[in-house]
Amino acid sequence: MHQVFVNTHNEIVKLLGQTKTKISLALTALVPVLAAIALGRLEAGIGLSLGRGLPQLMLDLFAAVWLPLFLFMAAAETFSGEYAARTIKLVLLRPLTRAAAFASKVLALLAYAASLLAAVGVASVAAGLARDARTTIAGLPETLLAYIAAFVAMAAVVCTAAFVAQWLRSGVGALTLCVFLYVAAKLLPFVWPEAAVWSLFAYTDWHTLWIGGAASAGKLLQAFSFLLSGCALTYTAGWYLFERKSF
């Protein structure tokens, strides 16, 4: 267990040491502030009303596109990027089992997902308070619930990306494949509506179900179970491939 903790720490240090991670985190914190300014001007200019709090609006935007993209980039770098650069050996030649190495890499990615969500949340709540303090404060409990729910969906994205990243030995290739699969999963329901039920990526907006009592407890539990099962399946499949890989 100690080794998993140590390597998770190392993986987080490596993630934060990369310029693209710093830029992603900075963008994630900056966009809600810029959005608050732009929306304030639109409201004043043409009387456009959002109809919901800024933190929830930002979560809709980030959970659909930006967070999956940033997580794909991080997963591709953490696995395939390290295979390509051969730096994966620096991890595997330490006193650490492959299972622990895989677990710690996924844990680091989950910590990154939580950091991104926290950055969006904190920045958009702060911007929301400056824009419309009453609505933002009133919506805080639901906002918190929505962000926690979004983390579960992002965990499914992380586990799927960690699995897909095992197929290729190039960071760019893995990122491209992840993005392609994500876009395909998002577009497929337009021609085959049933696909939405079976795709993990279709649940990136499931946090909306937690807002305003939009869904019954049964439906929430069903979606939660599906996401959890998806995480378990993709994690196990990714671990299996990682365990058998030659470097």
Next chain:
Amino acid sequence: MLEVRGLTKRYRNGRGVSDVSFDVRRGDIFGLLGPNGSGKTTVLKLITRLCAADRGTVRLFGQDEGDRFDMAMRKVGCIVESADVYDFLSGREHLKQVARFYPGLPEARIDEALEWVRLAPYAREKTRGYSLGMKMRLALATALLPDPELVILDEPANGLDVEGTVELRELIVRLSEQRGTTFVISSHRIDEMERICNRAALLYGGTVIREGAVGELTAGGMSLEQAYLAEIRAAKGGGAHASSIREHA
């Protein structure tokens, strides 16, 4: 300390190693010697489980590797294939990453390792600015940092200048004499390795063509390089076996 028996690995391109066996004893400086493509790196990858063997066994510190590989690796320091580093970390950050795996390792050990490989002045620089030789020295520092009982080095002189090569040789001999550290070193520089190794396995075409004490391999006044060439000729069927040359001499 390290027993390799019948190690076989065939890649899809048909290359690999076949039936490789040798023993490394405590305190040995063991040379795994052969030209490029002879299978040295593959053998080291199989020992360190970077890839799985088709057949054969490896026993490390008297235990089957399958038992508790991670525990065995606590006492092993390695460089395999190349000195790869994270270019966005500094030399010191690299060593800190490694040090975290070994609870109780004093912080001063990092400075000591940096001093050994003459990287102390560059410790805070990002490794993207390091030369090939500096990266190799950093890799050496990471291998030696936890004070391992067994050090596995794959072509450690790659990228090192003359001064660096001599220092590496001296460092290996010093650690072997003072701390009893065991070394397994792969190299195509047979002449260079003859100076420090006490035992060696000669590899050719993915198989061990001869293994033993360097004194035995070079008996009869031959250098290790000459002995190796004679063994290759014998293996190809185009010349006398080194042992018969020695007997003749």
